[in-house]
Amino acid sequence: MDHVDHALRGRFSWTTFDVTSLLPAGWDTDIAEVVRKNQADRLLMPPHSTSREQVGTRALLTSAVRGAVVWKELSWVVDLYHGLFRELGESHARRTVLSATDRRYAVVLNVQEPGGDRSECHIDTNPIAGLLYATGHRPGAGGELAIAHDTHARNTADVDRDCSVIYPQKGHLVFFDGRLHPHYVRAVTSGGARVVVAMNYYTEECPESMRPGDLDDYLHGSPVG
Numbered sequence: 116m117d118h119v120d121h122a123l124r125g126r127f128s129w130t131t132f133d134v135t136s137l138l139p140a141g142w143d144t145d146i147a148e149v150v151r152k153n154q155a156d157r158l159l160m161p162p163h164s165t166s167r168e169q170v171g172t173r174a175l176l177t178s179a180v181r182g183a184v185v186w187k188e189l190s191w192v193v194d195l196y197h198g199l200f201r202e203l204g205e206s207h208a209r210r211t212v213l214s215a216t217d218r219r220y221a222v223v224l225n226v227q228e229p230g231g232d233r234s235e236c237h238i239d240t241n242p243i244a245g246l247l248y249a250t251g252h253r254p255g256a257g258g259e260l261a262i263a264h265d266t267h268a269r270n271t272a273d274v275d276r277d278c279s280v281i282y283p284q285k286g287h288l289v290f291f292d293g294r295l296h297p298h299y300v301r302a303v304t305s306g307g308a309r310v311v312v313a314m315n316y317y318t319e320e321c322p323e324s325m326r327p328g329d330l331d332d333y334l335h336g337s338p339v340g
């Protein structure tokens with residue numbers, strides 16, 4: 116056991132639950148429809164204290180459905196966020212897991228179109244990220260989440276050197292602590308758009324009140340063009 120502890124110390128790890136059979140009928144088309152009607156393109160301009168980007172990285176095109184819209188249009192997602200998903204997060208983290216009260220960042224939808232940009236390389240500030248993949252992407256199609264084992268990784272090249280790769284599978288719910296391990300989502304190169312329900316969870320040791328005050332304006336980005 117000591118050998119295992121030593122070999123794995125500091126390595127990134129995550130938990131996946133296949134929640135497909137727990138989701139309401141038509142969940143994927145419901146999300147796709149909300150994306151189609153509400154998706155908004157913005158430019159993210161690094162750096163921020165959470166960025167792990169090369170100096171001088173160009174602006175990245177991002178697309179999202181804002182939290183307030185998710186709250187209004189996808190109430191079943193919000194119910195799962197507070198209920199079943201939060202409890203699955205507790206079984207992952209083996210501690211009390213708290214949902215966020217601020218609708219701007221509790222639950223958002225992130226979208227990456229084929230041929231578009233990668234996501235920003237960053238660290239999280241919340242102790243538990245919950246990601247429900249609404250689309251699946253095969254190896255070779257891009258859209259994979261790459262997470263550095265080296266906590267000192269400073270950019271995507273550093274991440275790529277030694278990382279775990281999570282290929283989004285539709286209906287899978289992933290939990291991890293991304294506060295120490297820099298990560299980013301690679302560009303989608305073929306197939307359809309990548310859609311993820313990104314959920315922020317907190318704990319008693321790292322409560323919602325610790326969220327940096329400037330993070331949401333930063334993530335909201337700037338108008339395109």
Ligand SMILES: O=C(O)CCC(=O)C(=O)O
Pocket residue numbers: 225239244246260293298300311313
């Ligand atoms: O979409 C993903 O797979 C990761 C998203 C992420 O890192 C985040 O929302 O902080």
Ligand SMILES: [Fe+2]
Pocket residue numbers: 237238239244293298
């Ligand atoms: Fe993240």
